[in-house]
Amino acid sequence: DDESRSITIVNESGRRVQVHWINPDDGELVPQIEPDLLNGASFDLKSYVGHNFEVRELPAKNTGVCSGEDQTCGVDYFAVNSNHDQVIYIREGASIEHADSRTAATKSAESLLVDCKFAAKTQLEADPQSALSIIDLLSDCVKNGVADEILKANEEISFQEELRKSMGDLMENYTCADMTLNTTEAKRTEYWEGRKVEVMIDRPTAKIHLIENFVTLEECKAVEERAAPNLHDATVEDGRGGSELSEHRKAKQAGIKVDWDMEAEGDLIASLSRRVYDYVNHVLPFGIKENGQEDLMSIQYFGRGLDDEKPDRYMPHCDGDCNGLNFRTGQRMATIVMYCDIPEVGGQTRFRNSNVHVIPKKYAATFFSYIDPVTMKMDSGLTEHSGCPVLVGEKKIVTQWIRLGVDDENSWDSFNSRKEKSATRYILITL
Numbered sequence: 001d002d003e004s005r006s007i008t009i010v011n012e013s014g015r016r017v018q019v020h021w022i023n024p025d026d027g028e029l030v031p032q033i034e035p036d037l038l039n040g041a042s043f044d045l046k047s048y049v050g051h052n053f054e055v056r057e058l059p060a061k062n063t064g065v066c067s068g069e070d071q072t073c074g075v076d077y078f079a080v081n082s083n084h085d086q087v088i089y090i091r092e093g094a095s096i097e098h099a100d101s102r103t104a105a106t107k108s109a110e111s112l113l114v115d116c117k118f119a120a121k122t123q124l125e126a127d128p129q130s131a132l133s134i135i136d137l138l139s140d141c142v143k144n145g146v147a148d149e150i151l152k153a154n155e156e157i158s159f160q161e162e163l164r165k166s167m168g169d170l171m172e173n174y175t176c177a178d179m180t181l182n183t184t185e186a187k188r189t190e191y192w193e194g195r196k197v198e199v200m201i202d203r204p205t206a207k208i209h210l211i212e213n214f215v216t217l218e219e220c221k222a223v224e225e226r227a228a229p230n231l232h233d234a235t236v237e238d239g240r241g242g243s244e245l246s247e248h249r250k251a252k253q254a255g256i257k258v259d260w261d262m263e264a265e266g267d268l269i270a271s272l273s274r275r276v277y278d279y280v281n282h283v284l285p286f287g288i289k290e291n292g293q294e295d296l297m298s299i300q301y302f303g304r305g306l307d308d309e310k311p312d313r314y315m316p317h318c319d320g321d322c323n324g325l326n327f328r329t330g331q332r333m334a335t336i337v338m339y340c341d342i343p344e345v346g347g348q349t350r351f352r353n354s355n356v357h358v359i360p361k362k363y364a365a366t367f368f369s370y371i372d373p374v375t376m377k378m379d380s381g382l383t384e385h386s387g388c389p390v391l392v393g394e395k396k397i398v399t400q401w402i403r404l405g406v407d408d409e410n411s412w413d414s415f416n417s418r419k420e421k422s423a424t425r426y427i428l429i430t431l
């Protein structure tokens with residue numbers, strides 16, 4: 001959980017030491033490594049923020065005494081803090097140096113400043129009147145140093161991200177096929193209007209929530225009835241503003257217009273749709289309205305048996321932009337997938353890059369958003385997701401893709417038809 005930390009303990013004291021956890025209830029010393037930690041050795045300790053430890057030097061085996069001047073054994077203490085990458089260095093006389101992600105960052109900031117300060121001082125000594133240009137010199141020096149550090153960190157993040165994505169890619173078919181895999185454990189549980197909400201991912205640009213009892217049997221029936229006459233093969237964007245059939249997305253679908261005039265009379269579809277926007281507005285500070293939004297979408301996957309080679313499925317994709325760049329007005333930034341019918345085999349919703357695996361639960365919903373409402377930057381892949389192959393039974397979901405920056409005058413299709421216009425031009429040129 002959020003409070004657990006893995007701590008590396010490195011013994012550089014020149015002696016054997018013993019490491020004890022101090023039980024806060026009775027002060028009892030609980031050994032963490034048996035029989036002791038040899039000089040030059042290290043081990044990883046699983047602990048929690050706030051836990052206290054004692055490190056004690058052990059007497060030398062041959063002399064029976066410790067290294068201190070009066071032959072006393074050195075003792076020191078440390079507490080697990082909330083930073084990551086904590087390393088406890090045990091130095092001479094068992095004195096402790098506690099390093100972590102913050103001290104490492106502070107150290108590199110310090111060493112950066114030392115060089116800049118030196119340059120500024122040299123300049124000041126050469127020309128004591130040049131205060132202004134020294135400020136420039138100093139700030140340029142710091143700016144360049146910080147930029148270099150950020151660049152290095154970002155380079156590392158990109159490298160790790162590539163690794164994680166290629167592993168997710170490789171794992172997709174295995175994890176979909178693994179019927180023993182359960183829904184991933186939540187980070188924490190919340191409640192929304194009496195419904196249990198499991199928070200799976202909570203990052204500035206990416207949130208994934210599972211909400212129980214989001215939709216009712218009656219609402220599911222109402223959607224299914226309205227969808228039935230319009231069900232057709234699902235399509236994907238063809239990259240030129242149009243749409244096309246694809247192995248990427250094999251399912252039936254039908255758009256469902258919400259009759260907002262009927263909301264006051266308690267129309268089932270309108271009240272479901274209202275709940276969708278209420279939830280989005282509960283999580284995100286945009287005050288989203290229904291005007292100009294996409295229709296609700298009924299998506300239905302049909303199982304044709306365990307050895308179907310081309311089962312209904314929805315291959316990994318992002319619903320909106322997931323390139324880490326700025327949000328574009330009128331585009332999607334959140335999705336709610338509601339589960340009406342659950343297949344017997346297959347049909348999990350899977351977020352491969354964040355290792356969130358969801359076994360659909362009847363009437364539950366998966367909410368995810370892919371925008372940082374503060375910086376307006378888009379997610380860079382954590383909300384990429386798929387609908388695993390449906391092999392036995394039927395999976396019927398209702399999806400709402402939620403856009404930002406649409407209204408009656410600028411409805412969602414006006415943002416897409418701009419692309420379609422250029423697609424028409426493209427076709428004319430190729431003809």
Ligand SMILES: O=C(O)CCC(=O)C(=O)O
Nearest residue numbers: 314319348349386387399
């Ligand atoms: O079928 C699923 O579980 C995922 C559906 C989906 O990706 C979508 O509707 O955008």
Ligand SMILES: [Fe+2]
Nearest residue numbers: 317318319385
């Ligand atoms: Fe999707």
